[in-house]
Amino acid sequence: MTASKDGSSRNTLQSELAPRDMTVTEEDVEPELSEFTTPVSPLPATERQESICAWIWDGCSMLEQQLKKKAIKTRFAEVLESEDAVLAAVTLPKFKLRWLRTQDRKDKAKASLLAECRKLVLDQDQQAGTSTSTPTCHQSRDSAIEDEFFSFEDEDDTSSTAESEVTDYFKSGAQEIDSLNGFALIKKISLRYNAATPSSAPVERLFSLGKLVITPKRNRLSDQKFEKLLVLRYNHWFNS
Numbered sequence: 439m440t441a442s443k444d445g446s447s448r449n450t451l452q453s454e455l456a457p458r459d460m461t462v463t464e465e466d467v468e469p470e471l472s473e474f475t476t477p478v479s480p481l482p483a484t485e486r487q488e489s490i491c492a493w494i495w496d497g498c499s500m501l502e503q504q505l506k507k508k509a510i511k512t513r514f515a516e517v518l519e520s521e522d523a524v525l526a527a528v529t530l531p532k533f534k535l536r537w538l539r540t541q542d543r544k545d546k547a548k549a550s551l552l553a554e555c556r557k558l559v560l561d562q563d564q565q566a567g568t569s570t571s572t573p574t575c576h577q578s579r580d581s582a583i584e585d586e587f588f589s590f591e592d593e594d595d596t597s598s599t600a601e602s603e604v605t606d607y608f609k610s611g612a613q614e615i616d617s618l619n620g621f622a623l624i625k626k627i628s629l630r631y632n633a634a635t636p637s638s639a640p641v642e643r644l645f646s647l648g649k650l651v652i653t654p655k656r657n658r659l660s661d662q663k664f665e666k667l668l669v670l671r672y673n674h675w676f677n678s
Contacts, residue, residue: 521550522631529628532613548604555600555623
């Protein structure tokens, strides 16, 4: 009885220690893989890629706009900070103070226009005084100096006249250029800063440069080609 038990245990041990076939077939693995494998759709990944591309594109477009704004400010900084250019734009009814973004710049432009109007009123008063006054022997030099020293009301009238016209001008909603006829002082300032001085010098330069473009060998140039060559020649002459 004991010998039979020992023999059976020996056979079991030998069967466990015997080499086994480790080959794994597809049929053995497929049931296990089916538990972990789920169908994956490519749409979520595609949508995510599109959202990332859109985000990158928006960032690039914003950066491009910022670079353009910075380039414009850098290129035209001298013009934008010029008081003459600001007065030229402010005295046009179509623009006034609408194009200025900050309140500080609006206040500065309004103060500059008010100062110009006061100068015009003073000049008009001086011209009117010199044209109407006649030299008399009865008025002494001391009395004239005294009258000029105590002329407070004239300065107040000058300030109030200029300030009222500037205030009415900015309150007016008219955008036509003809509306300047109701503001005499501002009209004079607008004509001073917006009317270019006529000169024939640039046209004469173009005619002189045109002789260098039209040569005997270029007698069949079209109008468009001639204009392009003339502009290129003028830019080369101007830059040099």
